Amino acid sequence: NENNPDAYFLMGMDYKEMKDTARAIASFQKAVQYNQNFYDAYMQLGLLHSAQKKNIAPEYFDNAIRLDSSKSEAWYAKAKYYQDLGDDTKNKNSADVKSxxxxxxxxxxxxxxxxxxxxxxxxxLGFIYMQQDSIDKALRQFDIATKVSPQYAEAYYYRGLCEVMLGKKEEAESDFQQALNLKPEYSAAQKELDALMK
Incomplete structure (x- = not known):
């Protein structure tokens, strides 16, 4: 059937699997052309354009959000698109990075x-605040991340990095230790802990 959105979606997933991005995008475009409420196809279009740093990506995520604003993945993917653009810019003080x-x-x-x-x-959020030298604000976000997810080793590690910058040596030590308890092979945390012990 020529205008079967599900068939185009599956074709798109096959092309994506084969790393044929152009054909994958064309297939997902067809899927949303025949079904304007195709959440998964909008997500795929957003992710593929995001990977290519195309500035149309957020529009696809916005379409997904419009269809189902309760799903975290579309919000996250949209935010991450902008974050990655900021991270990729060499001059951290440029207006582009800020925006x-x-x-x-x-x-x-x-x-x-x-x-x-x-x-x-x-x-x-904590990571972005660190990039912007707002260490107190960054610390607060990593703090919440550890409370929401007590097994999140990276959150303890980054909170530890903030504490080092703020001169809170004992707290940092305990956070690097906690990161290692959760993830024994976490070499970056081990390195920071060793540096503090010197």
Missing amino acids: NYNEAKKTYRQLIIKNPQYQYAYFN
Whole structure:
């Protein structure tokens, strides 16, 4: 059947699997052409364009959000798109970086309102604040991430890094130790802990 959106979606997934991005995108485009309410196809279009840093990506995530705003993945993918653009820019003080990071922070906050248990949103907010030298704010976000997800080794590690920058040596030591308890092969945490013990 020529206009079967599900068939186009499956074709798109096959092309994606084969790393044929152009054909995958064309197939997902057909799927949403025949079904404007095809959440998964919008998500795939967003992710594929995101990977290519195409500025149309957020529009596809917005379509997915419009169809189902309760799903965290679309909010997260949109925020991460802007965060990655900010991270990829060499000059961290440029207006572009600020506006991409601001868009990312705004979207992570919207995600947190929808799903307060989504630990990666807090973690990534913390990471952005670190990039922007707002260490106190970063610490607060990593702190929440460890409370929401007590097994989240990376959150303890990054909270430890903030504590080092703020001169809180004992707290940092305990966080690096906790990261290692959760993830014994975490070499970055071991390195930080060794440096503190010197």
